[in-house]
Amino acid sequence: MNNNEFNNQENTENYSSQDAGIELLHRVIESNKAVEISGKAIFHMYCDIKEDVKKIQALAHEENLKRQELLKSIPNNIIAELSPDVIKHLEKFHQKSDTVKYWFFGILAILLVAFFILSATVYLGKIWYRESIRTKTEVREEILKEIKNENKAIYETEQVKQLEYNTKLMKKWMQKNPKDAEKFLKFKEGYESR
Numbered sequence: 001m002n003n004n005e006f007n008n009q010e011n012t013e014n015y016s017s018q019d020a021g022i023e024l025l026h027r028v029i030e031s032n033k034a035v036e037i038s039g040k041a042i043f044h045m046y047c048d049i050k051e052d053v054k055k056i057q058a059l060a061h062e063e064n065l066k067r068q069e070l071l072k073s074i075p076n077n078i079i080a081e082l083s084p085d086v087i088k089h090l091e092k093f094h095q096k097s098d099t100v101k102y103w104f105f106g107i108l109a110i111l112l113v114a115f116f117i118l119s120a121t122v123y124l125g126k127i128w129y130r131e132s133i134r135t136k137t138e139v140r141e142e143i144l145k146e147i148k149n150e151n152k153a154i155y156e157t158e159q160v161k162q163l164e165y166n167t168k169l170m171k172k173w174m175q176k177n178p179k180d181a182e183k184f185l186k187f188k189e190g191y192e193s194r
Contacts, residue, residue: 082090147154174181 144154174184
């Protein structure tokens, strides 16, 4: 490489590094401008917020003063006066409430008496029922003793019907077979005589 070429190459490198440096410088300047703009915007926002806080504090102070004035203007006690019509209605209501009270106690007394009567009726009904059952049992026992003393007995209806049927059947058989019937009657007399 000759000297000229070398110088040209060096110059080219110098120019390109100078261009890169200038471009970098331009970027830094633009970045600084953007930071400055956003800083100013933040500062303005801060100032606006500070101003709003001052306004809110002033409004809160005013509101507090108005509230205290309102509380001072409210009276501590209020006098209520009733009209004569209202007083008459209240007296009538009081009289009716006394009447209702007497009715209530009267109804309560009637309920207590009814409960007492019901309890007494149930108690006496149980006693009467026990006596009536015992009396029926005693009467039944007396009737059974009388029947037994008279050498009688109580039979079921089915047994009596069966006996009647058998008796009728025997009589028909005896009428149809008179010879065999005589033998049977002799056998019966001998059997019953034992």
